[in-house]
Amino acid sequence: MKQVIWSAALLSLCAPAFVFAQAETPKIDQRQANQERRIDQGIASGQLNEREANRLNNQQEHINKMEDKAKSDGVVTKKERARIGHAQDRTSRHIARQKHDRQQR
Secondary structure (H helix, E strand, O other): OHHHHHHHHHHHHHHHHHHHOOOOOHHHHHHHHHHHHHHHHHHHHOOOOHHHHHHHHHHHHHHHHHHHHHHOOOOOOHHHHHHHHHHHHHHHHHHHHHHOOOOOO
16 A cells, blocks of 8 residues: 555656656647638638748748657657747748738649
8 A cells, every 4th residue: 555655656756747748749730721711711712822821831831850860869848849830920920921912723
């Protein structure tokens, strides 16, 4: 019985460390999916031509690589999240500009 109590106590002390050492990025992943969907919609509607779509997809791929690199050590720091967020902001602006620049296929 003592062993169970000690195990539970040790687990409760270590649990906060697991929370901080996460490499999960659900917000980043959701935003990436939304931006990729916006690009696909732009292609389907004709708002984006092939060259614009390729450029935007390359930017998305760059962000995915940034995320993979940040996750490689098992921890995504605030600074890494901020850099990825900044890159997503920039790409989001590019998507909006390209979709509304009145160019057609």
